[in-house]
Amino acid sequence: RGIDKTVQALIEELEKKARPVKGGSDIKAVATISAGNDELVGTMIADAIDKVGPDGVLSIESSSSFETTVEVEEGMEIDRGYISPQFVTNPEKLLVEFENARVLITDQKITAIKDIIPILEKTTQLRAPLLIIAEDVTGEALATLVVNKLRGVLNVVAVKAPGFGERRKAMLQDIAILTGAEYQALDMGLLVENTTIDQLGIARKVTISKDSTTLIADAASKDELQARISQLKKELFETDSVYDSEKLAERIAKLSGGVAVIKVGAATETELEDRKLRIEDAKNATFAAIEEGIVPGGGATLVHLSTVIPAIKEKLEDADERLGADIVQKALVAPAALIAQNAGIEGEVVVEKIMFSEWEIGYNAMTDTYENLLEAGVIDPAKVTRCALQNAASVAGMVLTTQAIVVDKPKPKAPAAAPPQGLMNAGIEGEVVVEKIMFSEWEIGYNAMTDTYENLLEAGVIDPAKVTRCALQNAASVAGMVLTTQAIVVDKPKPKAPAAAPPQGLMV
Known part of the structure; x- marks a missing residue:
């Protein structure tokens, strides 16, 4: 309880000290730090957010070239996710990811599978994924879709329609125009069972989490989309209702903002995945900074927060709770001390100097100086620091109240076989x-x-130039990965079982 009370008080202090993001320089600094001090990634994230705005959507894709680029495409995000997690296609990230998907849009509730069998058959023949956006999909229809998805027969996902009432219908019309679909409206007599393949829309890319759906439209829909935006702007100009004005402005922002697509290029598959993960981290950190503000990085914020703990301890009456506050205080100075030690500086000296400095001042390990970290671009999102405190307190509480841990007993690995004799080099110096x-x-x-x-x-001793070029690029990519890797996860060696004794009587 002492740990929890202390952390809660520290979070309140953190919220008071956090500074709102001011412009592209702050965004670039946050993204650069989160991407492992990669300035190129920081610049791209800042450029992408500048194009779509702080409320915009960023999507990350693999590029067909070695270059990483930022493009803004027609698209939008809706605040509804998949109806069932069984539709997930990327279990690692718990996402549904489709390319060139057909889109069925209706305001009807789908309960019977027979209503959508014709569409399912057509999309299966075309080998195209199907996104169903409906009021709801339940009962027999949902069960059949899930079973056939798990069996690999169908590539489908169902999403509930966003909004409510008339606003839901308007938003479904927006999505229909974006994807080029024909909105199957019940009040117009357009029933799902009569829908043809030509009435479905097309989305170049679909990404769905449990909470949201991002649609990137086909390029052919641009003219219709601009006409829709112009219509909504006219409605916004004519309305007198504050509520309607807010909702119309929100719809215009969703349609006109588009989606910033960062297409990531690399020389090897390993480097590509690493770079995509770095950009994903930078993207998440940047939006966290926009949401809750920024604080000094390099562990300085935690050191400054540790100076508040004596005042918090005075309010704790129980001795055990005060002990919990002491534990938190010791933990808070550890990151800054470790950063200093990694830079070859005495950690305790750095921590003490930060403690007696202003809030923004900290140790910059890159330049070996004490300076204003916010101005130097050594920045952390306040949300990341808050979540780190809360998660650490939660895990510590679990460990302290755990009586036993069940683990697998390690098995010794068999020793490696000796290399065959006689495989010596040719002997040339x-x-x-x-x-x-x-x-x-x-x-x-x-x-x-x-x-x-x-x-x-x-x-005739000849190499293709392309092979040599790729070898150089791949070697540089792998070397970079190795040099920036902090730890490698390996299987613990298992001892080999002793060889069985030979049968009696078969002695030589």
């Missing part, structure tokens, strides 16, 4: 060969087949 090639013409090299130095192009 490599350094001598390299030095001789260095001082020769471009075409001259060592031909190991004939043991001579000669024109390798004429001798």
Whole structure:
């Protein structure tokens, strides 16, 4: 309880001290730090948010080239997620991800599977994923969709329509125009069971979480979308209702803001995944900063918060609770001390100096100076710091109240087999060969087949330039990954079982 009370008081102090994000420089600084001090990523995130606004949507995709670019495409996000988690296609991120999906939009409640069987058959024949946006999908229809999705027969997902009443119908019309679909409205006599494949819309990319759906439209819908936005702006100008004005402005923002698509390029698949994860981290940190503000990074905020704990302890009457406050105080200074130690500086000295400095002042390990970290761009989102405090307190509480932990007993790994004898090198002195090639013409090299130095192009000892280029890029990519990796997860070696004794009587 002492840990929880102390952390709650620290969060209140953090909220008072957090500073709102001011412009693109703050956004770039947050994104750069979160991406492992990658300024290119920071610049791209800042550029993307500048294009779609702080309430806009950012999507991350793989690029077909080595370059990473930012493009703004027609699209929108709605505040409804998948109806069932069984529709998930990316279990690691708990997302449904479709490309070139057909979109069925209706304000009807779908309960019978027979109503949508014709559409399911058509989309299956086309091998196209299907997104169903309806008032609801329940009963037999939902059960059948889930079962066939799990069996791999259907590639489908169902999402509840956003909004309520007349606003729901208007938002469904917006989505229909965005995707080029024909809105199947019950009051117009357009029933789901009569829907044809031509009445479905197309979304180039669909990303659905449990809470939201992001649609990136086909490029062909741009003209219709602009006409819809113009119509909504006219309605906004003519309305006198404050509520209607807010909702119309929200719809205009969703349609006109678009989606900033960051297309990530890399030389290897490993580097691509690493870069996408870094950009994802930077994106999340940036939106967290926009939401709750920013604080000094480098562990300085936690050190400054630790100076508040003595005042918090005075309000705690129980001795055990005060002990909990002491535990939190010791934990708060650990990150800054560790950063200093990694930079080759005495951690305790750095912590003490930060404690007696102003709120914004901290230790910048990159420049080995004490300075205003907010001005230097060493920034953390206040939300990240708050969540770290809350999560650490929660885990610590769990550990302190746990009586036992069940673990798997490690099994010893078999020793590696000795390499076969006789696989020795050819015996040529490599350094001598390299030095001789260095001082020769471009075409001259060592031909190991004939043991001579000669024109390798004429001798037929040739490599494709593309192979050499890719080898250089891949080597640089792997080396960069290794140099920036802090830890590697490996299987603990398991000892090999002793060999069985030979059968009696079969002795040599």
